[in-house]
Amino acid sequence: MEEFDLFVIGAGSGGVRCARIAARSGARVGIVEARHWGGTCVNLGCVPKKLMVYASEYGGMAEDARAFGWDMSAGAHDWSKLIAAKDREIARLNGIYVSLLETAGVTLMSGHARFLDAHTLEIGASPLAPGETPRRVRAKAIVIATGSQAVRPGIPGAELGIVSDDAFHLPARPERIAIIGAGYIGVEFAGIFAGLGSHVDLVYRQDLPLRGFDEELRASLAEALPGYGIALRSGHSPRGVEKLPGGALRLDLGAGETLETDCVFFATGRAPNLSRLDVEAAGVTVEKGRVVVDDAFRTSVPHIYAIGDVTDRYNLTPTAIAEGHMLAERLFGGGTRDWSFATTPKAVFFSEPLSSVGLTEEEAARETDLDIYTARFRPLRQTLTGRDRKTFMKLVVCARTQVVLGAHMMGDAAPELMQGLAIAVTARLTKRDFDRTIGIHPTTAEEIVTMRSPARHVKQRAEGG
Numbered sequence: 062m063e064e065f066d067l068f069v070i071g072a073g074s075g076g077v078r079c080a081r082i083a084a085r086s087g088a089r090v091g092i093v094e095a096r097h098w099g100g101t102c103v104n105l106g107c108v109p110k111k112l113m114v115y116a117s118e119y120g121g122m123a124e125d126a127r128a129f130g131w132d133m134s135a136g137a138h139d140w141s142k143l144i145a146a147k148d149r150e151i152a153r154l155n156g157i158y159v160s161l162l163e164t165a166g167v168t169l170m171s172g173h174a175r176f177l178d179a180h181t182l183e184i185g186a187s188p189l190a191p192g193e194t195p196r197r198v199r200a201k202a203i204v205i206a207t208g209s210q211a212v213r214p215g216i217p218g219a220e221l222g223i224v225s226d227d228a229f230h231l232p233a234r235p236e237r238i239a240i241i242g243a244g245y246i247g248v249e250f251a252g253i254f255a256g257l258g259s260h261v262d263l264v265y266r267q268d269l270p271l272r273g274f275d276e277e278l279r280a281s282l283a284e285a286l287p288g289y290g291i292a293l294r295s296g297h298s299p300r301g302v303e304k305l306p307g308g309a310l311r312l313d314l315g316a317g318e319t320l321e322t323d324c325v326f327f328a329t330g331r332a333p334n335l336s337r338l339d340v341e342a343a344g345v346t347v348e349k350g351r352v353v354v355d356d357a358f359r360t361s362v363p364h365i366y367a368i369g370d371v372t373d374r375y376n377l378t379p380t381a382i383a384e385g386h387m388l389a390e391r392l393f394g395g396g397t398r399d400w401s402f403a404t405t406p407k408a409v410f411f412s413e414p415l416s417s418v419g420l421t422e423e424e425a426a427r428e429t430d431l432d433i434y435t436a437r438f439r440p441l442r443q444t445l446t447g448r449d450r451k452t453f454m455k456l457v458v459c460a461r462t463q464v465v466l467g468a469h470m471m472g473d474a475a476p477e478l479m480q481g482l483a484i485a486v487t488a489r490l491t492k493r494d495f496d497r498t499i500g501i502h503p504t505t506a507e508e509i510v511t512m513r514s515p516a517r518h519v520k521q522r523a524e525g526g
Contacts, residue, residue, distance in 0.1 A: 062181075062197045062198065062199055063091065063168075063196075063197075063198045063199070064089070064198070064199050064200070065089050065090060065091045065168070065198060065199070065200040065201070066083070066088040066089045066090065066200065066201050066202065066393070067079075067080070067083045067088050067089075067090045067091075067200060067201070067202045067203075067204065067389075067392065067393070068090070068091045068092070068093075068182065068198055068200035068202075068203050068204070069090070069091070069092040069093070069203075069204045069206055070092075070093055070174045070182070070203065070204065070205050070206060070207055070338070071092075071093075071094065071100065071205070071206035071207040071208060071369075071371075072092050072093070072094035072097075072098050072099065072100060072158065072162070072169075072206075073099065073100020073101060073102065073103075073206060073207075073208045073369060073381065074099070074100055074102050074103070074369075074378045074381050074382050074385075075100075075206045075368045075369035075378075075381030075382055075384055075385040076092060076094075076100070076204065076206030076368070076369070076385060077092070077098075077099070077100075077158055077161065077162060077385075078381075078382045078385035078386050078389070079204055079206065079368065079384075079385030079386070079388055079389045080092045080162060080165070080167045080385075080389075081161060081162060081165040081167065081389075082385070082386055082389035082390060082393075082394070083389040083392065083393050084162075084165040084166045084167045085165055085166075086389065086390070086393035086394040087393065088392075088393045089168075090165075090166070090167045090168065091167065091168040091169075091170060091198060091200070092162060092167055092168070092169060092170070093169075093170040093171070093172060093173075093174045093182075093184050094169075094170075094171060095171070095172060095173045095174070097155065098155045098158045098159050099154055099155055099158040100208055101208050101209070101370075102378040103151065103154050103155070103158065104151055104155070105225065105226045105229055106225070106378075107378055108150075108151065108154065109147050109150075109151055109229050110225075110229075110249060110250075110253070110410065111410055112146075112147050112150065113143070113147065113229075113253045114249065114252065114253055114256075114410045114411075114412070116138075116143050116253075116256075116257065117252060117253045117254075117255070117256025117257050117412060118256060118412055119135070120135040120138065120256060120257070120258070121135075121256065121412070123135040125442075125446045125448070128445045128446045128447065129445060138234070138257050138258060140231075140233055140234040140257070141233075144229070144230070144231075147229070170184055170196065170198075171186075172184045172185050172186045172196070173185065173186070173337050174338065175337055175338055175339040175342075176338065176339045176340055176341075176342040176343040176345075177197070177339075177342060178342060178343060179343040179344055179362050179364070179365065180199050180200060180201070180203075180364075181197060181198070181199050182197065182198050182199075182200070182203070183195045183196070183197050184196040184197070184198065201364060202364050202365070202366065202392060203343075203364065203365045203366070204365075204366045204367070204368060204385075204388065205338070205340070205345070205352055205360070205365065205366070205367040205368075205371055206367070206368050206369050206371065206381070206385065207333075207334045207335065207338065207371050208333075208334050208369055208370045208371060208381075209331040209332060209333050209334055209370035209371065209373070209376065210226075210331060210332060210334045210336075211224035211225050211226055211327070211330075211331055212224075212327075212329060212330055212331060212332045213327050213329070214241070214299070214327060214329050216299060216300055216301050216302070217300075217301040217302070217303075218301050218302030218303050218304075219302065219327065221302045221303075221304055221310060221325065222241075222302055222310075222324070222325035222326060222327050223324060223325070223326050223327070224326070224327050224328075225246055225250070225326075225328060228250060228326060231324075234254070234257055234258070234259060235254070235259055235322075235323040235324035236258075236259060236260065236323055237259065237260045237262075237321075237322040237323040237324070238254050238259050238260070238261055238262070238322060238323065238324040238325075238326055239261075239262040239264055239310075239312050239320055239322040239324070239325050239326065240254075240261060240262070240263050240264065240326045240328055241264050241265070241299055241312075241325065241326065241327050241328060241329055242264075242265055242327065242328035242329045242330070243263055243265035243267070243270030243271060243272075243295075243328075244270075244271065244272065244328060244330070245271065245407075245409045246328040247263060247265070247270070247326075247328035248263070248270055248271060248282070248409055248411050249409060249410050249411055250326060250328065251263045251286070251289075251291050251411075252289060252291075252410075252411040252412040255289050255290045255291050255412075256289070256412055260290070260292075261290065261291045261292065262291075262292045262294055262320055262322065263286065263291050263292065263293055263294065264294045264297050264299060264312070264314065264320075265294070265295055265297070266295075266296065266297065266298050267295065267296075268295055268296065269282075269283050269295070270282055270283055270286070270293075270295075271409065271415070274409075274415070274417060274421065274469070275417060275421035275422055275423070275455065275457075275467070275469045276421070276422065276423060277422065277435070277453070277455060277469070278415060278417065278453065278455065278469045278470075278471055281437075281451070281453040281471045282411070282415060282471060283295075285413055285450065285451070285471070288448075288449060288450065289412055289413075294314065294320070297314045297315060297318075298315060299312055299313060299314055299315070300313040300314070300315050301313040302325050305321070308323075309321055309322065309323060310322055310323065310324070310325055312325055331370065331376070332350055332373075333350055333351045333352065333370060333371040333372070333373050334370075334371060335347065335350070335352070335371065340352070343362055343365060344361065344362050345360045345361055345362055345365055345367075346360065346361035349373075350373070351371065351372055351373035352367040352371050352372050353372075354366070354367050354368075354372050354374075357388075357391070358372075358384060358387075358388050366388055368381055368384040368385050368388060369381035369384065369385070375402060375405060377405060377407065379405065380400075380402060380405055383400040383402070386398065387399070387400070401487045403419075404418055404419055404483055404486050404487040405418075405483075406418040406476075406479045406480060406482070406483040408475065408476035408479065410476070413450060413471060413472060413473070414471070414472070414473070414474070414475045414476050415469075415470065415471045415475055416469075416470050416475040416476045416478070416479035417467070417468070417469045417470075417479065418467065418468050418479055418482055418483040418486050419457065419465070419466050419467030419468060419483075419486040420457055420466045420467040421457070421467060421469070422455075422457050422467070422519065424467075425457045425459070425466045425467060426519050426520075426521060426522050427521070427522065427523070427524055428521065429459050429460065429461060429521055430459075430460035430461065430518070430519065430520055430521050431457060431458060431459065431460055431466075431518070431519040431521075432458040432459075432460050432463075432492070432515040432518055432519075433455065433456070433457060433458070433515055433516050433517050433518070433519055434455065434456040434458065434492075434512040434514075434515055434516060435453070435454065435455045435456075435512070435516040436452075436453070436454045436455075436508045436512050437451050437452070437453050437454075438451065438452055438508070439451055439452070440452050440472060440473055440505055441503055442473070451472075452470070452471065452472030452473065452505055452508075453469075453470065453471045453472060454468075454469070454470045454472070454508050454509060454512070455467075455468070455469040455470070456468055456492070456495070456509075456512060457469075458492050458515075460518065462491070463491040463492045463493060464489050464490070464491055464492075465485060465486055465489075465490055465491065465492060465495065466486070467486065468482040468485075468486060468509075472505060473505060474505065474506075478505070478506050478509070482509065495509065495510050495512075496510065496513065498510045
């Protein structure tokens with residue numbers, strides 16, 4: 062039986078960072094991965110999805126170029142060429158992750174891990190080859206970093222649809238696609254497929270897409286989506302899917318309303334991935350499907366830790382990386398590194414990207430009186446193209462202290478701009494700090510430092526008000 066100081070279950074972004082930092086600190090470290098080195102983000106999430114977002118934008122760029130004097134137009138899109146190019150890049154990144162781990166001195170294992178007891182793991186392929194025996198390891202400390210997985214709704218015919226994992230390997234682009242759910246995954250793939258030429262129906266329960274984001278930002282997105290050729294079907298909870306003669310699908314939207322499409326894409330959420338891990342054998346507490354941890358990432362068993370999506374707290378790649386780094390340093394490097402998780406910026410890579418940091422207006426208004434600053438304008442590029450697209454910016458400011466509590470934006474380069482604003486919000490800079498900063502002209506970003514007068518004042522309101 063192999064012995065380790067630290068053993069990491071899952072080689073996604075958080076697990077890889079944790080293993081590397083621990084190994085570089087002198088610990089004997091092992092890591093196991095059952096599916097893809099690099100995890101969901103590299104293989105079936107952030108990276109391939111953003112490559113596909115880029116692909117979806119070039120058709121519109123070709124059309125816009127005519128307004129600037131270029132004699133060009135968008136031709137037909139080759140889906141298979143895009144998927145092949147994407148696969149080559151992902152394979153390259155897989156190799157980099159493996160190389161980083163090997164260079165750091167980490168022992169790599171492939172297969173599924175399951176707990177035998179609080180210190181012992183059994184690792185093997187499933188099913189085992191004839192004559193193959195599982196590998197067993199013991200570790201002083203164990204980190205669960207198995208991420209999350211896409212879930213399907215419990216409706217008849219759900220098996221006829223796809224989830225986000227499947228979208229990266231479709232043999233052909235569907236001409237018609239119904240995307241169920243308007244969280245960031247649903248919105249991003251709606252933009253991808255619409256930009257590549259598919260007819261897209263975006264079906265969701267609430268009045269506005271992107272639950273959890275600032276309400277004004279959500280409204281700006283809902284206003285913009287039809288301009289990208291995306292049909293909005295709000296207030297619907299699909300009840301079933303059935304296959305029609307000829308291969309098309311019929312989606313039951315409820316109340317006697319149906320929708321015919323070629324592909325049903327369920328973007329209805331993700332759940333912590335604990336399948337086949339048998340955490341109960343180690344005594345690890347699980348509540349509502351997630352591993353419960355404290356602020357030091359400890360589970361109910363003091364030497365077993367959990368980071369990333371499996372804890373269902375932040376569910377972002379950068380936060381998982383930060384958690385893994387902090388944990389490894391605290392266990393083996395004596396480090397005191399810290400990150401401001403409360404001001405983690407986030408982005409939605411739609412064709413007109415959205416990004417946010419800090420508190421929404423609704424959240425901040427439960428704590429204090431507010432000054433709200435907004436700007437809405439047509440960006441310079443669109444003055445020649447004639448497209449009716451607007452950039453929206455918003456600052457949420459404490460009326461008493463003038464500290465900027467949150468920033469929200471929809472428009473070109475919003476995520477790039479928000480990374481800088483995240484520093485300002487984390488540092489608790491004031492609106493006066495923004496006002497005394499000179500802008501770069503002509504840019505969209507200069508609007509952040511030229512919003513002089515509040516659009517409105519908001520009085521603090523009680524929870525639920």
